[in-house]
Amino acid sequence: MIITHLAVEGVGRFRSRHVLRGLDTGLNLLCAPNEAGKSTLFRALHLALFARHGSKTEEMRRLGSLGAELPACVEVGFKRGGADYLVKKSFLRSTGAKLYKNGTLVADGRAADEAVWTALDLTPGTSAAEEAAFGLLWVRQGQSFRPAEPDEGTRALLSRVIEAEVGEVLGGERGERVLRRVADRLAEDETARGQPKAGGPWKAALDRRAEAERTLAELRRTLDALEADRTALTDKLRERALLADPAETARQKADRDAALAERDAGARAEQAAQQAGTEEAQRELAADRARKRHEELVGLDQRIARTREKIAALTRRAAEQSAAKDAQAARLAAQEQAFGALATRLAEAERAVDRARRRETAARDAERVAEISARLVRARELREHIARIRQLITTLAVPADAVKAIETAMQALDAARARAEAKAPRVRVTIGPAGAGRVTCAGEAVDGTRDIAAVAPVTVAVGDLATVEIVPAASDDAAAIEGAREQLARALREAGVASLAEAHERRARAADLQTEGRGLAAELAATAPVPGPGPAKGGKEDGIALLEKALAEAQAGLETGSDSGAPLPDRDTLARERAAAEAARDRLRREHADAQSAVLAARSEAEAETLRLQALQLDLADMQTRLGEDLAVCPDDRRAERLVSLAAEAAQARAAFDAATRRAAELRAAVPTADQRTALDARVRRLTQAIDGRERRLAEVERDIANLQGRIATRGGEGLGEREAETADALALAETEVAAIERRLAALRLLRDAVTESRRAARDSYLAPVKTAMRPYLHALFPGADAALDASFAIDGLTRAGADEPFVSLSDGTREQVAIIVRLALGRLLAERGQAVPVLLDDSLVFSDDDRIERMFDVLTQAAEKQQVIVLTCRSRAFLSCGGRALTIERDDA
């Protein structure tokens, strides 16, 4: 379809007839300011094609011109299917409708309304046709940013053309119904995440299974406990039968009594053995005492004899020691005398050494006095020389500032002269061959060419033929030169020199003197050094003062060292004398030390001899005391008889002891051994415990049996076995039920997934042509992007750089651009399949920036190659570069 003509009269602001001129295929652009009537034309076009002319809708009432008495008339011309149509409709008043096809009236009135719809393949409605694709592709003002959402009719149209091409069928309501039913059935059992749903059959079956498992486990635990009780009861009954056996009890008691009797006999034997052992010990004690008394007297007799032998020997050794002590005292006296003589000689030698050292020191002091005196003389000379140089530098020195002032004055003078020369006329005299030697310039003969500046009047004389005086023009330069000269003269005067060269020469001389002075000062510092890290104020005087002080000290030492005032020999002689004196003294020191050691040794030896004599004397006294004591115990005259009687007593006591020992051994042999006693005790204990334990154990077993029987009776009466079997059956039933439900759910999930996947694949295939139509437009604006569409061709969002962006999250501008692109794509799809519908955009692209709008113009231009695109806009400047066919609204008075 191509809209070729639109005229209105009595419509909105167009009271008179106005025509929209320029409509044709491709891109049509109507740029007009606000309130120019663009949207009015949009509404008029819309109503003329889709509305019944006789209806009275609110939109239709708003169509008429305000206060007009005339009907609202609209004429629309269009081409479709190779035919030219013209629709004329009058609304509100004097309503009417006519449809012309190829210039011939083909329908009138209500039939014309419906004939238009038939021509456009629209479904008739009560007051208007369903707009179908026009509703999608004709975008009113302010609606361009809304997503393209095709209505039912448009979807049907799109589906028809697409299905005809791709051969895909979505399955319609049946597919949706199956999917919904499957989802509903799954939802009865499971949550959205596939978990058992509370209250659902699956969850109930799982709960039943879990409950059965829990109950069964509990029952089996109880049954296990019952089984254990029964086993324990069997054991206890068997044990009771053993414990209650009377023959076994009697046998154990007989064994115990026999063991007790045996243990008593052993105890009696042990008692008798102990008594015999006591008798034996007493006899042993008596024999031991008798033996000791005899042995003690024998020992006393022997000790008396040994003491007498020792007294005789000690008496001999004391006499020998007394003689040795006297000899040592004589040796000590002789050595002490020799030691006194050596001490006298050593004191004399020490004095001689002292004298030699004083003489040597006096000689060294004399040499130092001479050396210091010489350095003092040189230092004083250097000090005077330095003072003279300083005086000379003071006289010669020209300050640097004065030199600078002279140089500045000279530069000013040179500059004044240069300026005067520059301003002065140039006098150039060139001599011809005939004039050689005849021409003077400024008083000088000119040979060849002379070129001077006439700073002052210059006279050029040509022989006597003529005199030419060149007088420079009056100026301030002469005064400037004079001022500079005076300044120079003043500077020279203040510096005390006649010229700048003299000033430089005097400064150079002063510098030389300063260098010389520094050298002399260094020599003075070396000759009369100043102690300390740095020269103090008046350091040179201090150095000389130090020298003077050192000289005084050396002279004082010299006077002290000279003992007699006689002249001293040379230093070497004095040194040799001192060395000889020291050698003699050292020799005497060694002899003195040796003598002293010998005296000390002799003295120690004398003391030792004395001590040894004293020790012998003490030992002798001790021996004599002991002898006296022993003789007092048993004198010599009674000892022999006493020895015989004590020997007889000892022999008798020994015989009695031996008899007691034999008797005790016999009794001990009859006593059980420790091991035998331990074994017997253990046997008695074991048999006693066995008998007691048997009775105790029997009582315990009886109690245990009663307890077990009670417990078994209680548990057995509960019908555990039946309940266990019932619960096992219930568990099996629940497991079967769970398995059946899970099998059913698995099938439903598979069916749901298969239907969903099939629908998705079908939709992808189904939407492919739309996406193909959209892709060039989309990529022109968003390179590489893809648009997600749902089955109703509504856009869900964009995919850019791999990221999904929901439509609602896009910016206003992008949403508007994408929405328009989708419409253009759907329009293109229809156009390419012979169902072309013009795209009509009223005041769109209001949110686009400069760059995007340019690209949108490209998109519109591309789209217009396939279908008619009509753009109404008030943004004349922004749409300057849009291109396309320009439309105009013109009054038509014809």
Place this chain on the structure above:
Amino acid sequence: MRFVHTADWQIGKPFVRFGDKAEAFRAARLDAVEAIGRLAVAEGAAHVLVAGDVFDSDSPANVTLRAPVERMRGFSAVIWHLLPGNHDAHRPGGPWERLCALGLPANVVVHLSAEPVALGGHAVLLPAPLTSRHETRDLTARMDEAATPPGTIRIGLAHGAVTRFGTPGDDGEAANQIDPGRAEKAGLDYLALGDWHRTREIGPRTWYAGTPEPDRHDSQTVGTALLVTVPQAGAPPTVEPRHVGTYRWAAETLDLADADTLAAREALLRTAHDPVSKLVLKLKIGGALSIAARRALDEWLERLQASVFHLDAALALAIRPDAADLERIDFDGVLRRVAETLKARAADPALTAAERQTAEDALLALYLEATA
């Protein structure tokens, strides 16, 4: 001498897996006791020998213990001889001590030891009670040494598995073994055995009575007791199996390729197990069906379930949708593609059996939803 030989009553078995029919099965086991009593009275048998497993567990409730006793009390002319089996072995604090403590009627005798007991003036009963669930000894060996007066009929009563007898999985096969030649070795005129739920003759003098009321499909179809007549000591006994049970337990296998044969199979079932209202039927159904045939099978099973007392149908069917099935789902479009996908998945050998089964189930669900 004439007596009734029975065993394996297993009173107290819960049958929970049968849901609300469990009580009927429990009641049927007690009804069987009465049927045995009636048989004994009718045939002039003074004794009923119960060869073990009177109770299903060794810790039943008191009411469970009392229930068969009260049934037996009503047959005062018959003496009931009860023997502990492996399910209700005699142990301290076990069901038999409890039962004795509860008090027994005069016509009920419990044999808790191997002591021979006189049955009238000409016969002696040699019981071999089990005192543990799993006895490793052959307790009937004592019968060899048990002395009885000459000319006395010797009847053994025992519970266990005859050596190398039975099939894997049977209770008592590994333990509680009994020598199959015991009757000859011990000079028994008859050895009454329990444990094996099918009625079975081991030898001319050795029989398993089988259960009087079956509890599973791999035992006998209908409950049985044995009427035994021993003319005199040393004479061969006459053994007559008599039906005493209520429900018939049958297991059938169907291998289907289509639903057309179902009617014929139903007719056969009704003939073989009349009345089917007492039939406890286990159907194992295999083969491959189209979806439509599978729907027909479901309807058939629904009707069969309403006819029999209990139906346990185990379906191991493959779904093989034909062109008509797929067209009923859809001619084209999403659902048709889903059906094709599921069909391919159900036949994909790379998938596990469980995954293929899930695909078949999903296909069936799709069919049901799409054609609802």
